[in-house]
Amino acid sequence: xxxxxxxxxxxxxxxxxxxxxxxxxxxxxxxxxxxxxxxxxxxxxxxxxxxxxxxxxxxxxxxxxxxxxxxxxxxxxxxxxxxxxxxxxxxxxxxxxxxxxxxxxxxxxxxxxxxxxxxxxxxxxxxxxxxxxxxxxxxxxxxxxxxxxxxxxxxxxxxxxxxxxxxxxxxxxxxxxxxxxxxxxxxxxxxxxxxxxxxxxxxxxxxxxxxxxxxxxxxxxxxxxxxxxxxxx
Numbered sequence: 528x529x530x531x532x533x534x535x536x537x538x539x540x541x542x543x544x545x546x547x548x549x550x551x552x553x554x555x556x557x558x559x560x561x562x563x564x565x566x567x568x569x570x571x572x573x574x575x576x577x578x579x580x581x582x583x584x585x586x587x588x589x590x591x592x593x594x595x596x597x598x599x600x601x602x603x604x605x606x607x608x609x610x611x612x613x614x615x616x617x618x619x620x621x622x623x624x625x626x627x628x629x630x631x632x633x634x635x636x637x638x639x640x641x642x643x644x645x646x647x648x649x650x651x652x653x654x655x656x657x658x659x660x661x662x663x664x665x666x667x668x669x670x671x672x673x674x675x676x677x678x679x680x681x682x683x684x685x686x687x688x689x690x691x692x693x694x695x696x697x698x699x700x701x702x703x704x705x706x707x708x709x710x711x712x713x714x715x716x717x718x719x720x721x722x723x724x725x726x727x728x729x730x731x732x733x734x735x736x737x738x739x740x741x742x743x744x745x746x747x748x749x750x751x752x753x754x755x756x757x758x759x760x
Contacts, residue, residue, distance in 0.1 A: 529561055529562060529563045530561070530562045530563065530609045530610065530727055531562075531563050531565075531607055531608045531609050531610070532554075532557055532562050532563065532564040532565070532608060532609065532610045532611075532612060532727075533564075533565055533567065533604050533605060533608035533610070533611055533612065534550065534554060534564055534565070534566045534567070534612035534614065535566075535567050535569055535611070535612065535613050535614065535626075535629065536550060536566055536567065536568040536569065536570070536614055537569045537613060537614060537615040537623050537625050537626040537629065538570070538614065538615060538616050538623070538625075544616070544663065544699065545616075545663035545696055545699035545700075545702055546614055546615065546616045546661065546662060546663040546699075547614075548663075548702075548716070548719075549614065549661045549662075549663055549694060549696060549719055549740075550566075550612075550614040550661055552716050552719040552720050552723070553612070553614075553661060553694060553719050553720070553722060553723040554566065554612075554723065555720055555723065556719065556720035556721060556722065556723025556724045556726075556727075557723040557724070557726060557727050559720075559723075559724060560723065560724040560726075560727035560728050561727060562610075562727045565604060565608075567601065567604070569625040569626070569628075569629055570625065572596075572597040572598075572601070573596045573597045574596060574597060574598055574625070574628045574629060574632060575594050575596045575628075575632075576628060576631070577594075577628070577631035577632050577634065578593065578594060580593060580634075581634060591635050592632060592634065592635045594632070598632050602635060602636065605633070605636060606636065608656065609656055609657065610656065610657045610658070610659065610691075610726070611656065611657070611658045611659070611688065612659050612661060613626065613629075613658070613659070613660055613661070613679065614661040614662070615660075615661075615662055615675075616662065616663055616664070617662045617663065617664035617666070617671055617672055617675055619666070619671075622674070622675060622678065630678075630682055633682070633686060636686055655687050655688065656687075656688045656689070657688060657689045657690075657691045657726075657730070658679060658682070658683040658686075658688045658689065658690050658691065659690075659691050659692065659693070659694065659726065660675065660676065660679045660690075660692075660693040660694070660695075661693070661694045661695075662675060662693065662694075662695055662696075663695070663696040663697075663699035664695075664696070664697050664698075664699060665698065665699060665700050666697055666698065667697060667698045667745075667747050668697060668747070669695060669697045669741055671697060672693065672695050672697070675693075676693055679693070691726065691730070691731055691732065692731070692732050692737065693737075694719060694722050694732075694737065694740055695737070695740065695741050696715070696740060696741055697741055698744060698745060701744035701745050702715065702744065711742070711744060714739060714742065715739070715740055715742065718736050718737075718739035718740045719740055721736050722736050722737065722740060
């Protein structure tokens with residue numbers, strides 16, 4: 528039985544850059560491993576802002592969202608998919624607007640698998656499905672993704688899914704300065720494809736594979752030196 532994957536492209540097609548490369552390569556790896564993958568571009572969808580209906584104490588769930596827009600077509604795809612993939616650029620100080628609206632509108636799928644022990648919460652082992660984040664950033668350090676990762680970690684828990692992990696590429700601009708058949712760039716692309724295969728075949732990522740995806744292309748000191756030279760000129 529094949530694994531169904533729903534991948535959300537949460538960036539503009541004409542400016543996808545490194546995030547688009549991550550997503551396309553990752554999908555290639557998943558398909559080679561036998562997964563059925565459907566891609567949805569949020570830029571092409573009409574997704575209205577969440578009305579926060581559940582914050583009303585008198586709210587009674589009707590099993591669906593009261594807003595009539597393109598999310599009506601997305602809910603069935605979300606429900607049948609074993610894995611949700613979210614691909615988005617990592618923007619400084621803010622999360623992609625398309626992505627935020629999409630996540631907020633997951634409310635009708637709310638099905639937590641949480642237990643409370645000694646005042647702390649934890650997810651049941653039988654969480655239904657998995658969630659993966661793919662993202663690229665121009666920031667040098669991988670810690671630039673911390674807020675985004677935290678957001679998906681909590682979202683996955685709320686919707687009863689396992690947050691498998693993140694395929695991340697920091698200082699992604701450095702890839703654009705190199706020829707695509709360059710050995711370092713080839714290694715990154717190959718590692719992204721391997722990560723896609725691992726997700727389908729193993730249900731998880733090898734930490735070493737993710738490290739290779741985000742291998743250092745330029746040193747932080749070299750960037751500082753360039754900035755200092757520009758400032759001094």
